[in-house]
Amino acid sequence: MDYQLLINEVYHEVQSLQLEGKVANYIPELANLDIRKFGISLVTAKGEVYTIGDADEKFSLQSISKAFTLAMVFASEGEALWKRLGVEPSGNPFNSLAQLEYENGIPRNPFINAGALVITDIIRSKTAKPIDDILRFINKLVNSDTIKINQTIAISEIKNSSRNTALAHFMKSFGNINSPIDELIETYCNQCAIEMTCTELAQAFLLFANYGQNRFNGDQLLTRSQTKRINALMQTCGFYDEAGEFAYTVGLPGKSGVGGGIAAILPGEFSVVVWSPGLNPKGNSAKGMKALELLTTKLGHSVF
Ligand code: GLN
Numbered sequence: 001m002d003y004q005l006l007i008n009e010v011y012h013e014v015q016s017l018q019l020e021g022k023v024a025n026y027i028p029e030l031a032n033l034d035i036r037k038f039g040i041s042l043v044t045a046k047g048e049v050y051t052i053g054d055a056d057e058k059f060s061l062q063s064i065s066k067a068f069t070l071a072m073v074f075a076s077e078g079e080a081l082w083k084r085l086g087v088e089p090s091g092n093p094f095n096s097l098a099q100l101e102y103e104n105g106i107p108r109n110p111f112i113n114a115g116a117l118v119i120t121d122i123i124r125s126k127t128a129k130p131i132d133d134i135l136r137f138i139n140k141l142v143n144s145d146t147i148k149i150n151q152t153i154a155i156s157e158i159k160n161s162s163r164n165t166a167l168a169h170f171m172k173s174f175g176n177i178n179s180p181i182d183e184l185i186e187t188y189c190n191q192c193a194i195e196m197t198c199t200e201l202a203q204a205f206l207l208f209a210n211y212g213q214n215r216f217n218g219d220q221l222l223t224r225s226q227t228k229r230i231n232a233l234m235q236t237c238g239f240y241d242e243a244g245e246f247a248y249t250v251g252l253p254g255k256s257g258v259g260g261g262i263a264a265i266l267p268g269e270f271s272v273v274v275w276s277p278g279l280n281p282k283g284n285s286a287k288g289m290k291a292l293e294l295l296t297t298k299l300g301h302s303v304f
Contacts, residue, residue, distance in 0.1 A: 001299065003050045003270070007040045010294045011052045014038070014287050021278025021286030024258040029156035030060070033260065033277035038287055041198035042272040045210055049199055058195040059275050060153045062257030063094060065134070065191045066116040067234065071207065072137050073122050074226050081122070084176055085115045087233060094240045094283060095163045097170065105174025109237040111255065114167045117177065120188045124179045131190045138194065141204035143216035147196055154193035161185050198261070198273040205263045205271035208234070208253065231267065235303070242282040242289075249293040251302030262288035266303065 015038065025031040039054035074081060090099060090108040100107065100114055107115035123130045131149070139147050165185055171177045177184065196204070206215050208231055212222030222230065234253035239246040246254060252272075254264030260277035262285050272295065276287035296302040 003042050003044070003048075004052075006295065006298055007042055007050055007052050007272075009298060010291050011038070011040055013294055014291045017290065019278070019286045019290055021276075021280050023260075023277050024062075024279055024283065027153070027157045027160060027258070029153045030259060030277070033059075035276075035278045037260070038274075038276040039198045040272070040274050040291060041202045042270055043199065043202040043206060044270045045206065045215075045268055047203075047206075047215055049202075051199055054275065055198040055273075057275075058150070058197055059261055059277070060150050060192065060257070060259040061194045061196060061201070061261060062192045062259040063111065063113075063116070064201065064255045064257040064259075064261050064263050065194055066111050066119065067208070067230065067238075067255045067263070068138055068141075068204070069116065069119045069123060069134060069191060070110045070230060070233070071222055072134065073119050074230065075222055076126065077122065078226075084122070085110055085118050087229075087237075089236045089243050091241055095167070097163075097167060100167070100170055105171045105176045107171070109233060111233065111237045112240065113164055114171060117164065117168050117184060117188055118171065120191065121177050121179050121184055124184060124187055130187050134191050135194065138196075138204055140217070140219075141207055141214055142196075142200050144200075147194060147200065149190050150193045150195045153195075154190045157189040157192060158186060161189060164188065192257075198275050201261065201263050202271045202273040205265055205273065209265040209267055209269065209271045211267070231265065239284055240282060242280075242284055246284075246289065246292075249289070251296050251304045252292065253303065254292070256284040256288070258283050260285045260288065262292060264292055266301065269301075
């Protein structure tokens with residue numbers, strides 16, 4: 001398969017469709033993003049890199065960071081983790097409060113904001129410098145020490161985090177959050193503001209395509225079974241109330257973020273990242289969704 005030709009075709013076809021979407025404006029700093037940006041990077045399991053468009057520009061991971069924090073916590077806690085959150089799709093928007101009340105403060109899954117806050121709370125309980133640990137984990141996956149937080153975005157989100165603060169307080173009332181809320185929100189907003197390029201993120205996501213192994217140093221960070229489970233969660237919950245649509249049209253485990261990135265993998269074959277800041281009404285990159293649909297359709301290959 002000529003992956004360069006494939007992503008070139010996908011890129012040009014998506015550009016011809018004039019799918020714009022809207023930038024996330026509930027985090028003011030994200031409202032400044034240039035809606036015309038569009039990049040794709042595909043990295044094979046062996047590490048060959050194919051790119052087109054704005055694949056070397058940094059963007060904030062936002063909810064894609066939840067895949068890395070879940071990997072860290074699952075590796076250290078194992079199945080005990082599931083006492084504090086579930087593995088079922090929520091069918092609700094990422095920042096919804098509704099289910100939490102009648103499910104007694106136990107979030108449906110680790111990818112909605114409530115679940116991600118529990119995961120970050122666990123990281124905080126293990127280390128004095130949680131954000132340093134998260135950055136170290138990600139930097140090792142790309143064999144670098146240059147992955148950092150965009151401070152302007154982090155501050156912008158911290159100042160506008162009423163909804164996440166409400167989720168955290170609500171879960172604390174059920175005894176499912178231990179950290180002081182303001183410190184938890186600060187760590188969470190910092191993790192969401194970590195910046196990577198499409199290529200860096202695709203390299204890091206090889207962890208999930210390569211059965212839990214760091215390709216650069218051979219470290220087995222997750223067991224094969226844990227990797228399967230994280231991929232299953234990305235497939236069923238990675239796109240919130242659009243997870244079914246993503247499974248139906250794309251057919252790959254993946255994770256989206258309101259910074260406009262989508263990272264997806266085909267186990268044993270490749271990881272692929274698309275970035276374009278214009279979001280559809282569900283908060284997922286409009287061009288990203290279309291690009292990945294075209295990619296697996298043209299390839300004739302997906303996990304299904
Ligand atoms: N930082 C964002 C938030 O908590 C992440 C949401 C997302 O990317 N879906 O609202």
